[in-house]
Amino acid sequence: MNLFLQYIEHVDQNGATGNLVDILQHVETPFNLEAYEKQTNPPRGGGLAPNRPIPVLMIPPEHRQQVQLILQEFRRLEV
Numbered sequence: 001m002n003l004f005l006q007y008i009e010h011v012d013q014n015g016a017t018g019n020l021v022d023i024l025q026h027v028e029t030p031f032n033l034e035a036y037e038k039q040t041n042p043p044r045g046g047g048l049a050p051n052r053p054i055p056v057l058m059i060p061p062e063h064r065q066q067v068q069l070i071l072q073e074f075r076r077l078e079v
Contacts, residue, residue: 003059003067007074011052014039016048023048 006033009017015036016023027033059067 003057003070006054006057010054011077013053017051017053018048056063 009015016026018026027036056073
């Protein structure tokens, strides 16, 4: 599960992480929605934490082989 959350935060670097209700309330404002759609303004306030790029996925060594196919698909989607 953490792998998917890390990936979502990575590809949505101008977005935010938070409770779904808080995110929906944030983008309910036309200014915030437009900024999010244009990826020009990371959300601030409202209990949201800005997403950040990650240099590596935090996968324990014993699980790396098991997730290789998933990681390959992630990389394919980033193109």
